[in-house]
Amino acid sequence: MSRSPYVTAANDPxxxxxxxxxxxxxxxxxxxxxxxxxxxxxxxxxTVSVERATLRLAGLEGADVEGIPWVNRLVDVVRExxxxxxxxALPVWDAMHRTGDDLVTVAQKAAAGSVTLRLPEGKDxxxxxxxxxxxxxxxxxxxxxxxxxxxxxxxxxxxxxxxxIYLIVATGDIYEDMPQAQAAAREGADVIAVIRSTGQSLxxxxxxGPTRExxxxxxxxxxxxxxxRAALDETSKELGRYVRLTNYASGLCMPEIATLxxxxxxxxxxxxxxxxxxxxxINPVRTFVDQRFSRQVHARAGIVINTGEDNYLTTADAVDAxxxxxxxxxxxxxFAKEAGLEDWQLGLGxxxxxxxxxxxxxxxxxxxxxxxxxxxPDAPLKWMPPTKHMTGDIFRGYLLDGFxxxxxxxxxxxxxxxxxxxxxxxxPWLSDRDLALQNxxxxxxxxxxLREDFRPAPDGFIAQRARQVLGEAVDLLDRIxxxxxxxxxxxGTFGLMKRPADHGRxxxxxxRKAPGYLNPAADLLEEGATR
Amino acid sequence: xxxxxxxxxxxxxxxxxGMVQLSFTLPLPHDKRAEGAALQLAKKMGMDPAMVVHxxxxxxxxxxxxxxxxxxxxxxVREVQVVERDYPLLSPKEINAAIKKTLRRPLVVxxxxxxxxxxxxxxxxILNIKGFAGEKGLEYYSEITVVNLGAQVAVPDLxxxxxxxxxxxxxxxxxxxxxxxxxxxxxxxxxxxxxxxPADRRPLLVVGGxxxxxxxxxxxxxxxxxxxxxxxxxxxxxxxxxxxxxPTTRKKAS
Numbered sequence: 001m002s003r004s005p006y007v008t009a010a011n012d013p014x015x016x017x018x019x020x021x022x023x024x025x026x027x028x029x030x031x032x033x034x035x036x037x038x039x040x041x042x043x044x045x046x047t048v049s050v051e052r053a054t055l056r057l058a059g060l061e062g063a064d065v066e067g068i069p070w071v072n073r074l075v076d077v078v079r080e081x082x083x084x085x086x087x088x089a090l091p092v093w094d095a096m097h098r099t100g101d102d103l104v105t106v107a108q109k110a111a112a113g114s115v116t117l118r119l120p121e122g123k124d125x126x127x128x129x130x131x132x133x134x135x136x137x138x139x140x141x142x143x144x145x146x147x148x149x150x151x152x153x154x155x156x157x158x159x160x161x162x163x164x165i166y167l168i169v170a171t172g173d174i175y176e177d178m179p180q181a182q183a184a185a186r187e188g189a190d191v192i193a194v195i196r197s198t199g200q201s202l203x204x205x206x207x208x209g210p211t212r213e214x215x216x217x218x219x220x221x222x223x224x225x226x227x228x229r230a231a232l233d234e235t236s237k238e239l240g241r242y243v244r245l246t247n248y249a250s251g252l253c254m255p256e257i258a259t260l261x262x263x264x265x266x267x268x269x270x271x272x273x274x275x276x277x278x279x280x281x282i283n284p285v286r287t288f289v290d291q292r293f294s295r296q297v298h299a300r301a302g303i304v305i306n307t308g309e310d311n312y313l314t315t316a317d318a319v320d321a322x323x324x325x326x327x328x329x330x331x332x333x334x335f336a337k338e339a340g341l342e343d344w345q346l347g348l349g350x351x352x353x354x355x356x357x358x359x360x361x362x363x364x365x366x367x368x369x370x371x372x373x374x375x376x377p378d379a380p381l382k383w384m385p386p387t388k389h390m391t392g393d394i395f396r397g398y399l400l401d402g403f404x405x406x407x408x409x410x411x412x413x414x415x416x417x418x419x420x421x422x423x424x425x426x427x428p429w430l431s432d433r434d435l436a437l438q439n440x441x442x443x444x445x446x447x448x449x450l451r452e453d454f455r456p457a458p459d460g461f462i463a464q465r466a467r468q469v470l471g472e473a474v475d476l477l478d479r480i481x482x483x484x485x486x487x488x489x490x491x492g493t494f495g496l497m498k499r500p501a502d503h504g505r506x507x508x509x510x511x512r513k514a515p516g517y518l519n520p521a522a523d524l525l526e527e528g529a530t531r
Numbered sequence: 532x533x534x535x536x537x538x539x540x541x542x543x544x545x546x547x548x549g550m551v552q553l554s555f556t557l558p559l560p561h562d563k564r565a566e567g568a569a570l571q572l573a574k575k576m577g578m579d580p581a582m583v584v585h586x587x588x589x590x591x592x593x594x595x596x597x598x599x600x601x602x603x604x605x606x607x608v609r610e611v612q613v614v615e616r617d618y619p620l621l622s623p624k625e626i627n628a629a630i631k632k633t634l635r636r637p638l639v640v641x642x643x644x645x646x647x648x649x650x651x652x653x654x655x656x657i658l659n660i661k662g663f664a665g666e667k668g669l670e671y672y673s674e675i676t677v678v679n680l681g682a683q684v685a686v687p688d689l690x691x692x693x694x695x696x697x698x699x700x701x702x703x704x705x706x707x708x709x710x711x712x713x714x715x716x717x718x719x720x721x722x723x724x725x726x727x728x729p730a731d732r733r734p735l736l737v738v739g740g741x742x743x744x745x746x747x748x749x750x751x752x753x754x755x756x757x758x759x760x761x762x763x764x765x766x767x768x769x770x771x772x773x774x775x776x777x778p779t780t781r782k783k784a785s
Contacts, residue, residue, distance in 0.1 A: 199646075392759070431556045434589045434595060
């Protein structure tokens, strides 16, 4: 524990809250029991998006004249002609051998119908598998090289102290986003998040090229990732501080977006194990399969994931549902570690969403935030500002954001999403961001070290509340294990959303693997191999 | 102060002082000239005298201002047009009783966020049992059947679901307003319902969201628009008064 950047022996929240280590062990083991059957299910299936991600890792870029990406066209042809249950690698690389064409040419010819795919057998299959692995290994090494480049830059510039200041940019136009992001970095942002266009999570393809049109956000595309990373590299150099870039993986294209993020050196990704299911009505099986592959890519790329527990609190009551946040954090941790992510990559989410009208709301917030810190001492944790109770009264909202910042300071949060007083009114103006950063700076300047003196009474309100929430979380996990996680999701346990496993978007993109399924990308990630 | 006053001005600390506060950003570096420019803007907006009480550089190219001043304008309250509640506010008990007595079957409400809008907070506040502002949502009403389709529902799907569930009313929430998406989506929705249903069998169309103008029903082709702060009981009372011609809604007390 002494190695944690967030917790020291002197301010160990586990001890301050007097949490029973046995209860914490029980909670983790229940999360593992609840998650393990889902991992098994994920391993038995592939999805159209996993297969498209594989082709992207092999370097297949671009789109046809209608803007449909070649990866979509090719996966559709494979599915139509030989089925997806064996994966795309065997039929596609077999076709490359037979025609002598490169990947993009095979995609174009297959789409045009001038090459017919087959499932190779024997020697042909072995040859296709070897070539696919060699080409995919080059893609994996590109991700490795980007990770090394990040490490080099951080080594050169150093890392900012916790919490990292996280600011959102969302104009819809990547060429407007770039100067805004650079300005935000100059004003003090350590992390820039480019919000995606509303509804992108429901597109079953990743748009191509730089984009200038988006609704309440900017499309996540490989070209936009590349442009924004280059802009922030320039600003990092100017500021002598590595500015991190964040985007959103969750949705129907999780594996592909994760892959593009690895290739283009994004540093963080929103990646929740259940968000798509609960809040986008994406099929649960699709989500768990996609989620696992995408997290394997993040693990390899050294990307920090951000989970979406804040969303539960905007749909359910933040006091009544506090334990569902803890349960989701534990499940997200289990799924993340199973996929190879390490503690420093777990930006587990929680949020300041308790109704400010209720008595002791700030003490309750502190209890919940400290509980998260206690359970995950080595994870950065992402602390998210009030949105549900931002009423349009910007003056009151500014005060609420001040208390949010104070709670973040007192509980040692790793990533602080900066709250805007104009939440629920407009997309943030330049002046909103400036005022919000002044708020953060004032609180951390005035009270950043208050944590050294902050010792909640062992039997006081805060400690008791934290123990109560942990107890409720264990009870709920117990029920989930009995019921199975998929049933619990179907019953509306999380965020009050009912999502049965045989419903939801993207279900038709889920395919059960056949014996002999081959995906060298998945193999390289599982093995940690480079060749 | 009496409510009969028809001409008013903003109130700072004295009746009639006309004081307002204003903040904005100009794309100018912070210097005396920028402060003069801020004053010029305030004057053109009718603030006279105006005081720049705060000016702060935001980077090399922008300055943020807070300006206080007196406006010269008078507000004539008699000319203000608003949509007043033209139906009685009923309790859940009264609503259930009215439906039971006259409809003799549950009243069916289908709700959704349409288009790409993923913000279900509005529709959920009205429909979920949890409710809003201390009032329980429509799911709580024993005589109302709620089908909440959730976020990002396509208009054709909404029409289809309304038909399948024999909706008496369709509630649509729109939060995202970029490029007037809420207006486009609402027009698309009302047109689709007009096309799919004969006029006498079309469900009641109700939209809500924080940025709607409640007077735009005709323009948007809907029966009712609810703005910010609407509570479930208001919606339920409206539905009952619009769908059930009962003695309670027969005549408004004048």
